[in-house]
Every structure is written in C-alpha cells, then in structure tokens.
Amino acid sequence: MDNPEIEAMDKSIAVKGSTIFIAGVYGTGKSTMCSVLSEMLHIPAFSAGDLISATNGEQYGVNKAVSDKNKNQILLAERVRQLTQENQKIILAGHFCIFNADNEVEVLPESVYPALNISRIILLEADIQTIISNLRRRDGKNYPVKSVSALIEKEREQSKQIAEQLNCPLNIYQMTFTDKDPEYVASLLR
Numbered sequence: 001m002d003n004p005e006i007e008a009m010d011k012s013i014a015v016k017g018s019t020i021f022i023a024g025v026y027g028t029g030k031s032t033m034c035s036v037l038s039e040m041l042h043i044p045a046f047s048a049g050d051l052i053s054a055t056n057g058e059q060y061g062v063n064k065a066v067s068d069k070n071k072n073q074i075l076l077a078e079r080v081r082q083l084t085q086e087n088q089k090i091i092l093a094g095h096f097c098i099f100n101a102d103n104e105v106e107v108l109p110e111s112v113y114p115a116l117n118i119s120r121i122i123l124l125e126a127d128i129q130t131i132i133s134n135l136r137r138r139d140g141k142n143y144p145v146k147s148v149s150a151l152i153e154k155e156r157e158q159s160k161q162i163a164e165q166l167n168c169p170l171n172i173y174q175m176t177f178t179d180k181d182p183e184y185v186a187s188l189l190r
Contacts, residue, residue, distance in 0.1 A: 018084040019117045020091045020189060023159050024124035025151045027134035029175050030093040033124060036182040037091055041189060044087055048094030051079045069098070070109055077115035084117050092116065096158035103147040105154045113162045120168055122185055123159040126175040128152065 020043070024030050031047060038045035055075045076094075083090050100106050126134075128148055135143050156172070163170035171188050175181055 018087070018089050019080060019119060020089065021113075021116065021118045021121045022091060022093045022124060022185075023096055023121055023155065024126075025095070025097070025131060025148070025155050026099075027131040027138065028124040028126050029134075029177060029181070030124055033182060033185060034091050034093045037186055037189070040182060040186050041091075043089045043091050044083070045091035045093070046080075046083065048076050048092060052076050055079060069106065073109050073112035077112050080116050089119075095155065096162060097151055097154045099147065099151065103144060105147075105150050107154065107158060110158075110162065110165070113166060118162075118166055118168055120189070121159055121163050121166075121170045122188065123156065123170065123172045124175055125152065125156070125172060126177070130175075130177070 020037075022030050022034050022037075034045035034047070037043070052072045052075050056072065080090070080092065095108060097105050097107050128145060131148055131152070132143055132145065135141065135148075159170055159172070171185075173181070173185060
C-alpha cells in the first residue's frame with residue numbers, strides 16, 4: 001500500500017464488500033449508468049468526484065486540475081466508509097486514472113481501493129471517437145486522440161490490477177449508449 005492513512009482506515013471499515021465500483025475514463029457514461037442502475041436496483045449511487053468536491057470544495061472538470069490526489073483519496077475513503085455504514089450496498093462511479101493539467105495520464109493511489117469496500121468492478125469502455133465527442137460536448141474542449149487512447153489503456157490495465165489485488169470480479173463492458181447498457185450491467189449485479 002502507498003498511503004498509511006488509508007491503510008489504517010481500511011482496518012476500521014464496518015461493512016466489507018458493499019461497493020459496486022463503476023469505473024471508466026471520462027466520457028464513458030458512468031454518471032448516467034449509475035443513475036439508471038440506482039433506480040433499477042434501488043441502490044444509492046454516488047460519484048467519487050462529487051463526494052470529494054463536497055468535502056474539499058474543489059470543482060473538477062475541464063478547467064480545474066486535481067491539486068492533491070492523495071489527500072482526495074483519503075477524503076473519498078472516509079466518505080465511502082460513512083456511506084457503507086448507512087447503506088447495505090452503494091454504487092460508486094470513479095476512476096483508476098485521471099488526466100493532469102497537461103493531459104498526461106496519472107494513476108490514482110492504489111491504496112484507496114481496499115478502503116472503498118469494493119465487491120465488484122464494472123469497467124465501462126467506449127470507442128475513442130465517441131469518448132472524444134462526448135468530452136467535446138461536455139467540456140467544450142478537444143482532447144488529443146493520443147492522450148485519450150493512453151488513458152483508456154491505463155484505466156483498463158489498472159482495473160485488472162486492482163480487481164486482482166482485491167480478489168473481486170471485474171466485468172469490462174463496451175457501451176452502446178442505448179437502453180441495453182443498464183439492462184446488461186444490472187443483470188451482472190442481480
């Protein structure tokens with residue numbers, strides 16, 4: 001583990017295996033998927049970024065870079081610990097990797113994932129042009145193909161590595177951006 005504060009927090013977790021982690025790079029539809037899954041399965045859904053922002057006051061997106069990813073992961077782990085004590089299961093949208101201010105891929109600290117009580121990882125993927133188009137619509141910014149491609153590759157690599165470390169199932173799902181997406185993902189969780 002790479003962060004002693006998160007390691008200590010991991011030992012104090014009340015509910016093991018209560019988080020369904022919906023991962024994927026920016027623009028793959030994690031937020032929409034989590035919202036629909038929440039309604040279908042009657043499980044509360046949260047965004048890792050929103051949980052962090054609500055705690056530290058930072059806003060993330062096209063014009064804001066993460067100032068302290070290690071501190072943010074500690075904040076996230078603590079908030080998820082609270083949520084998993086209040087709820088039998090939660091759905092959490094998040095990342096394994098992010099862009100820094102120069103559109104370079106940064107891997108998030110691996111020490112946070114044991115503290116998130118993850119029971120299953122669902123990695124959402126989409127073709128690169130769809131992701132770039134979604135990001136252009138969302139952020140009003142053109143992301144370089146090379147950068148997005150590197151992010152997709154590293155997100156997949158990290159999802160496999162974390163699933164192995166946590167000894168939890170990993171499903172990789174190629175988004176179609178139709179009603180079939182949540183139906184299929186929900187079937188994995190039933």
